[in-house]
Amino acid sequence: MTASAASPADLYAQHIGEQQRRAAQALERGGFDHLLVPSGTLHYQVFDDRDYPYAVNPQFKAWVPLVRNPGSWLVFTPGAKPKLIYLQPFDYWHVVPQAPAGVWVEHFEVIVIREPAEALAHLPKDPARCAILGETQSALGDYAPNNPQAVVDYLEYHRAFKTAYEVAMMREATRKGVRAHRAAEAAFRAGASEFDIHLAYCAAARQDANELPYGNIVALNENGAVLHYMELGREAPVQSRSFLIDAGASHVGYACDITRTYASDAGGEFQALIDAVDAAQQRMCAQVRAGFDYKQLHLDAHLALAGILKDFGVLKVSPEAAVANGVSGVFFPHGIGHGIGLQVHEVAGFAASDRGGRIDKPAGHPYLRLTRVLEPGMAVTIEPGLYFVDLLLDGLKRGEHADAVDWARIDAFRPFGGIRIEDDVVCTDAAPVNLTREEFAAAA
Numbered sequence: 001m002t003a004s005a006a007s008p009a010d011l012y013a014q015h016i017g018e019q020q021r022r023a024a025q026a027l028e029r030g031g032f033d034h035l036l037v038p039s040g041t042l043h044y045q046v047f048d049d050r051d052y053p054y055a056v057n058p059q060f061k062a063w064v065p066l067v068r069n070p071g072s073w074l075v076f077t078p079g080a081k082p083k084l085i086y087l088q089p090f091d092y093w094h095v096v097p098q099a100p101a102g103v104w105v106e107h108f109e110v111i112v113i114r115e116p117a118e119a120l121a122h123l124p125k126d127p128a129r130c131a132i133l134g135e136t137q138s139a140l141g142d143y144a145p146n147n148p149q150a151v152v153d154y155l156e157y158h159r160a161f162k163t164a165y166e167v168a169m170m171r172e173a174t175r176k177g178v179r180a181h182r183a184a185e186a187a188f189r190a191g192a193s194e195f196d197i198h199l200a201y202c203a204a205a206r207q208d209a210n211e212l213p214y215g216n217i218v219a220l221n222e223n224g225a226v227l228h229y230m231e232l233g234r235e236a237p238v239q240s241r242s243f244l245i246d247a248g249a250s251h252v253g254y255a256c257d258i259t260r261t262y263a264s265d266a267g268g269e270f271q272a273l274i275d276a277v278d279a280a281q282q283r284m285c286a287q288v289r290a291g292f293d294y295k296q297l298h299l300d301a302h303l304a305l306a307g308i309l310k311d312f313g314v315l316k317v318s319p320e321a322a323v324a325n326g327v328s329g330v331f332f333p334h335g336i337g338h339g340i341g342l343q344v345h346e347v348a349g350f351a352a353s354d355r356g357g358r359i360d361k362p363a364g365h366p367y368l369r370l371t372r373v374l375e376p377g378m379a380v381t382i383e384p385g386l387y388f389v390d391l392l393l394d395g396l397k398r399g400e401h402a403d404a405v406d407w408a409r410i411d412a413f414r415p416f417g418g419i420r421i422e423d424d425v426v427c428t429d430a431a432p433v434n435l436t437r438e439e440f441a442a443a444a
Contacts, residue, residue, distance in 0.1 A: 006164065009103040015165035016107045019063055024078040026154040032131040034124045037074040038138035053210040056253065058342045059133040064104060065252035069097055071116040075123060084108040085119045116140065156347040157354035160339055161377035167426055169254040170341065170379060171435055174424060176249035177256040178439040180205035185262055188243040193236040194218045205249045213255035213344045217246035224417025225389045227334060240264055242416040248344065255344045257381050258436050259422035270416045273312055277386055280304045281421040285382045288425045288432040294370045295362055298336040301384045302328045317404045326364065327404050330392045335368035337381035340424055345369055378427040387418030
């Protein structure tokens with residue numbers, strides 16, 4: 001049965017089987033008998049009685065599709081049915097979580113508790129024999145998270161390899177994100193402010209800011225040159241020349257991460273520059289193949305983007321020279337992407353193996369978040385960009401390579417800020433699966 005034909009129940013059954021296999025191996029590596037994963041607890045603001053937005057422990061949601069259940073625990077002992085200790089408190093101040101339901105429930109022994117401390121009666125007897133993965137604040141009596149390195153290294157390394165269930169969940173997140181991106185583009189075309197575009201996005205995604213996997217980047221005009229611009233201007237500019245949006249959506253704990261850039265003048269030069277970056281980005285996505293070094297993909301991207309700058313008259317030197325002397329980094333100052341899944345920036349991006357170790361970033365490329373060789377099951381983002389950042393350009397102008405660029409051409413592009421195009425791509429045994437492009441095509 002193929003993944004596309006498999007039912008949700010079949011996909012989850014395969015996924016939980018893989019989770020148990022990985023957990024059993026991780027416990028053996030660490031010399032422990034039990035895996036305990038608290039879902040996390042609420043954090044309160046200093047000198048206040050308000051809590052921060054709750055964020056579930058990623059190690060917990062890797063097992064169960066629960067993201068709003070603080071005070072719960074996952075218990076796994078090899079050879080035994082996993083146990084879910086589910087906090088369903090007596091509470092008339094808030095909505096109480098409903099009883100667990102769905103295709104996943106049958107795979108767990110579910111124990112409902114009413115107070116967090118009641119979990120103690122259902123945890124293994126000897127805390128010393130437990131690998132407990134979580135934050136310090138999740139400690140319950142003698143059961144304090146110890147996060148043993150051998151266990152964490154193994155689980156995080158293998159989390160890069162998505163099960164068919166996980167890819168299906170990421171596709172659902174992508175479907176929500178694409179729908180919202182289309183609404184945001186329509187709001188931009190209608191002349192909305194950044195704030196109103198953001199609201200249109202959230203409305204279409206059916207998620208508020210705390211449910212989104214990260215804060216929306218909604219940037220008009222020059223603001224597109226700020227890589228993580230999150231100011232959300234309340235007033236629309238007199239003229240909206242360009243629009244860069246980097247925004248995702250969530251589905252049962254899994255994320256999508258999508259970036260698009262638009263020009264108001266469909267026949268203008270900035271739109272032509274967007275089109276050139278978009279075409280190059282699709283060629284980069286095609287490089288997501290088993291056995292390909294992600295570091296090389298990043299280095300190849302620098303050369304491709306420098307070639308675009310040369311074609312548009314920004315560079316006066318060859319693309320090869322711009323990469324060698326660091327000028328390409330002025331216009332493309334971040335990494336080509338990162339792993340994605342349960343976290344937007346998925347863990348173990350530099351891991352040499354499931355026993356630890358580190359694969360260093362290429363010299364001169366400090367912001368690359370993934371250095372591993374691609375393997376089937378890995379899900380990554382591909383997000384090349386070209387920006388006209390005043391701070392970086394000022395440094396270039398004062399440096400020894402100031403004559404490597406045409407400053408008049410740069411000044412012509414400054415009012416548009418920058419360009420970034422980002423897709424989520426799954427590596428397979430054959431051609432890559434571009435979740436983002438497939439959903440945009442389906443929504444057309």
